[in-house]
Amino acid sequence: MDTVKYQEGRVVHQVEAIDGHSVEIPILKILKQDGSVYENADMPAIEQELATKIYKTLAFHRVLDERMTASQRQGRLSFYMSALGEEAASVGSAAGLDDNDMIMAQYREQGALIFRGFSLENFMNQMFSNEKDLGKGRQMPIHYGSQELNYMTVSSPLGTQIPQAAGYAYGQKLKGNKQCTICYFGEGAASEGDFHAGLNMAAVQRSPVIFFCRNNGYAISTPSSEQFAGNGIASRGVGYGIRTIRVDGNDLLAVLKATQDARHYAIENNKPVIIEAMSYRLGAHSTSDDPSGYRTREEEAKYADHDPILRMKNWMLANKWWDETQEEELFETYRKDVLAAVKVAEVIEKPAIEELITDVYDKAPEHLEQQLADLKEHIKKYPDAYPVTAGRL
Amino acid sequence: MAQMNLLQAINNALEIAMTENESAVCFGEDVGHFGGVFRATSNLQEKFGKDRCFNTPLTEQGIMGFANGLAAQGSVPIAEIQFADYIFPAFDQIVNESAKFRYRSGNEFNVGNLTIRTPYGGGIAGGLYHSQSPEAYFAHTPGLKIVVPRNPYQAKGLLLAAIRDKNPIIFFEPKKLYRASVGEVPEEDYQLPLGKAEVVKNGTDITLLGWGAQMETIEKSAEMAEKQGVSCEIIDLRSILPWDVDTVAASVQKTGRLLINHEAPLTGGFAGEIAATIQDKCFLHLESPISRVCGLDTPFPLAHEKEYMPDELKTFEAIMASVNY
Ligand SMILES: Cc1ncc(C[n+]2csc(CCOP(=O)(O)OP(=O)(O)O)c2C)c(N)n1
Numbered sequence: 001m002d003t004v005k006y007q008e009g010r011v012v013h014q015v016e017a018i019d020g021h022s023v024e025i026p027i028l029k030i031l032k033q034d035g036s037v038y039e040n041a042d043m044p045a046i047e048q049e050l051a052t053k054i055y056k057t058l059a060f061h062r063v064l065d066e067r068m069t070a071s072q073r074q075g076r077l078s079f080y081m082s083a084l085g086e087e088a089a090s091v092g093s094a095a096g097l098d099d100n101d102m103i104m105a106q107y108r109e110q111g112a113l114i115f116r117g118f119s120l121e122n123f124m125n126q127m128f129s130n131e132k133d134l135g136k137g138r139q140m141p142i143h144y145g146s147q148e149l150n151y152m153t154v155s156s157p158l159g160t161q162i163p164q165a166a167g168y169a170y171g172q173k174l175k176g177n178k179q180c181t182i183c184y185f186g187e188g189a190a191s192e193g194d195f196h197a198g199l200n201m202a203a204v205q206r207s208p209v210i211f212f213c214r215n216n217g218y219a220i221s222t223p224s225s226e227q228f229a230g231n232g233i234a235s236r237g238v239g240y241g242i243r244t245i246r247v248d249g250n251d252l253l254a255v256l257k258a259t260q261d262a263r264h265y266a267i268e269n270n271k272p273v274i275i276e277a278m279s280y281r282l283g284a285h286s287t288s289d290d291p292s293g294y295r296t297r298e299e300e301a302k303y304a305d306h307d308p309i310l311r312m313k314n315w316m317l318a319n320k321w322w323d324e325t326q327e328e329e330l331f332e333t334y335r336k337d338v339l340a341a342v343k344v345a346e347v348i349e350k351p352a353i354e355e356l357i358t359d360v361y362d363k364a365p366e367h368l369e370q371q372l373a374d375l376k377e378h379i380k381k382y383p384d385a386y387p388v389t390a391g392r393l
Numbered sequence: 394m395a396q397m398n399l400l401q402a403i404n405n406a407l408e409i410a411m412t413e414n415e416s417a418v419c420f421g422e423d424v425g426h427f428g429g430v431f432r433a434t435s436n437l438q439e440k441f442g443k444d445r446c447f448n449t450p451l452t453e454q455g456i457m458g459f460a461n462g463l464a465a466q467g468s469v470p471i472a473e474i475q476f477a478d479y480i481f482p483a484f485d486q487i488v489n490e491s492a493k494f495r496y497r498s499g500n501e502f503n504v505g506n507l508t509i510r511t512p513y514g515g516g517i518a519g520g521l522y523h524s525q526s527p528e529a530y531f532a533h534t535p536g537l538k539i540v541v542p543r544n545p546y547q548a549k550g551l552l553l554a555a556i557r558d559k560n561p562i563i564f565f566e567p568k569k570l571y572r573a574s575v576g577e578v579p580e581e582d583y584q585l586p587l588g589k590a591e592v593v594k595n596g597t598d599i600t601l602l603g604w605g606a607q608m609e610t611i612e613k614s615a616e617m618a619e620k621q622g623v624s625c626e627i628i629d630l631r632s633i634l635p636w637d638v639d640t641v642a643a644s645v646q647k648t649g650r651l652l653i654n655h656e657a658p659l660t661g662g663f664a665g666e667i668a669a670t671i672q673d674k675c676f677l678h679l680e681s682p683i684s685r686v687c688g689l690d691t692p693f694p695l696a697h698e699k700e701y702m703p704d705e706l707k708t709f710e711a712i713m714a715s716v717n718y
Contacts, residue, residue, distance in 0.1 A: 078518050129696045137696030140520045156522035157479060158451060191450035193482060221427035222448045294427045350696045360691045367660070371689050375700060382706050386699055 025234045025246045027278065030253040033306065035314025037253070044096070044257035048321050054095050054252065055316055056330065057115045058309045061087045063334040064110070065283075068127065071342055072287040077127055079141045083108045085282030088252040088308035089214045091115055093182060093275070096259025102168055102181040104152045104161040107142055108214065109184045116149040120337060124345030136359070137351040159185060159192030162211070166202035166272070169209035173270050180208040180266045182259075188219025190233045199240045202272040210262045211242075211274040214249060216281035221294040237274035249277030250308035253315070280306070353379070353389040397578040400571045402545035403433045403510070406552040407471065409582050411441050414469055417556070419446045421456055421473030421510075430475060431512060431571055453479055457486035457509070464504035464561070465494065471556060477513035477565060478525045491561040492536030505559035510552075512568035513541075514606050514656055515702065520695035526605075526657040526688075531563055532634045532666065538562040539633040540587060541605040545576045550585030551631065558587055567606035590637035592644065596626035598716055599650035602641060602667065604630045607654050607703065614708035623716050633663055641667065642674040649680035650715050654703050659687040681718035684711045 030041040037043070065082035072080045083090065090111030094103065103112050122134065126144050129137035135145060135153060145153020155161065165183030172179045189195065190213055202209050213233040217224050230236070237244035243265060247258040255277055262273035280303035284291050291300075316322035353376065357368040364372070376393055383390035397405065411417045419434050425448040428435030437446040449456050453474055460470040474480045480487070487509070495503035515524035531537050538560050542548040548566065555562040593608070594615065603611045608629050615625035626644050630636055645651045651671055653664035668683040686703040694701050
């Protein structure tokens with residue numbers, strides 16, 4: 001019986017307390033900024049084809065973020081969130097998974113979705129909430145989701161996906177098809193009660209889930225020093241009895257290696273793993289935020305030298321898997337593609353008014369049908385006041 | 394008098410409350426040095442120090458549990474929940490704890506010093522998770538008071554009253570008006586009464602009732618109706634709990650008609666509660682059924698925000714339907 005576990009361990013007769021920080025957590029690094037690899041580093045499984053796909057994903061991610069942030073400034077888009085400086089965390093981890101594994105993201109993991117092959121059009125349609133948006137124009141920009149790509153639609157309330165991932169992965173285990181779930185969240189969201197609930201449930205119920213924390217140092221304006229007093233988020237994994245890995249989040253190969261290892265462990269043992277990826281949020285929290293109100297330019301400059309994309313590029317160049325001509329062409333093409341896609345998506349019509357009442361339930365109950373009918377009558381009477389829908393009734 | 398927007402009026406009230414009482418403490422997500430994502434707590438950390446104005450970890454449950462403990466100890470917590478949409482992780486602490494502390498302990502302990510500030514409502518293209526008006530959930534809970542200001546003058550006077558009131562209060566701030574609404578606000582200390590509605594405009598044909606950001610909508614619809622020769626009496630409820638039955642009932646006994654407008658969905662919304670009570674008090678005076686113009690019974694949409702809203706046109710139509718009943 002496990003109930004007597006408390007009696008195990010070394011017995012002392014003087015107070016011998018353990019300091020909260022005394023557990024040292026190693027940090028996995030494989031790739032140096034100049035593109036060389038640490039001696040003795042355990043390389044992840046990666047061939048030229050995968051490496052190229054990863055690099056193209058990173059490049060597309062950077063271009064998408066730059067272009068969409070600019071579009072927001074031009075007033076074409078209502079809102080955007082970039083992952084500037086921490087792209088390797090989502091892309092490297094997604095690359096360590098099988099396409100059938102489930103991804104449950106927070107909101108700054110567009111890299112995983114790009115890697116899975118979400119089309120440029122799909123990104124744009126969601127951001128412009130037009131009638132082709134898979135989410136039917138209901139959520140703010142960057143709340144993506146795709147059943148086809150096993151990417152759970154993002155929800156704004158932070159941390160809610162953490163216990164859900166424990167349950168989703170448990171279901172995968174019961175089905176016996178050797179799949180896992182990865183659950184992303186920020187170090188800020190890890191303060192929510194849902195974090196405790198999710199990790200504890202997964203550990204006790206033995207769910208094959210990878211909890212992936214992007215520790216980028218900030219939650220909006222709150223620095224991690226005001227978010228937690230312990231040794232990051234990884235130290236908590238130990239407390240829950242969960243296999244725990246800390247990794248340099250700007251080192252794509254290290255993130256990939258950690259995820260490959262975690263996936264193997266989770267599926268073979270039916271147990272959760274937590275990975276904490278240490279990074280820095282170089283950009284603003286979102287386009288509604290101005291980081292100059294809470295941090296210095298010097299601090300940002302210091303982290304700009306750890307650009308994860310440049311680090312990966314240096315490695316690709318060293319391997320002769322990439323060259324500067326390819327680089328220029330790739331970025332140029334992506335810039336053109338994204339701009340062209342913005343122009344298309346922003347003029348596609350909004351979803352039909354009927355979508356206001358669909359999906360609230362499986363079938364719209366009578367009272368919603370009635371409310372829609374009344375609304376349509378009203379719009380017909382005042383078409384000028386409702387320009388988005390009036391012409392389409 | 395100074396010109397202030399709603400945020401400045403709130404900031405000014407907080408500064409007065411913290412100056413007057415050393416145990417008043419402001420906290421919440423990003424509330425410290427940054428001054429909150431909307432800047433309602435700007436400069437408070439600089440003035441009162443990090444012990445009295447600080448960022449909390451990102452946990453609404455933690456914020457409210459902490460605030461309950463702090464209030465029970467006798468301090469005066471003024472906690473911010475960044476968006477009313479994110480108050481639900483703290484639902485248990487508010488509904489089961491804040492609301493029942495005094496009752497369950499036979500007043501051995503209470504959290505009457507607690508004030509919860511939170512931005513609510515739509516009109517900012519925020520979609521379903523940055524637009525909700527959750528007042529009705531809390532109105533179902535005995536032990537809480539619920540207050541909603543409609544302009545800067547009210548925001549300051551009502552917030553000061555809320556902070557000094559000896560009951561836990563949820564203070565819903567119409568975020569659509571944070572910067573949009575500017576008005577004259579006395580620089581000195583003043584309070585507006587809690588639980589008391591304000592008759593904004595006198596009229597004889599119909600009573601229009603609402604609160605917070607919807608008051609603007611109601612005023613616009615009243616203007617349209619007046620052009621059709623309908624005289625509207627406009628009442629701002631200001632406090633949802635307890636609410637001023639007498640003022641509303643007296644008005645309806647005079648006008649014979651009542652229209653209630655709120656942004657939250659129709660079903661289970663607070664308008665239903667008002668309608669039932671006023672029907673009871675004014676049955677023989679009513680000339681037409683009590684009318685509710687509310688949000689639809691769907692989550693708050695993004696692309697169809699305009700269509701969803703109980704706007705002035707829908708309100709105007711309902712006024713005319715009521716007078717022509
Ligand atoms: C329950 C809840 N509370 C508050 C918010 C508002 N909010 C959105 S993002 C954010 C900060 C999140 O920080 P973190 O988890 O560290 O992720 P990062 O943005 O740094 O990637 C906050 C407070 C929210 N979305 N949900």
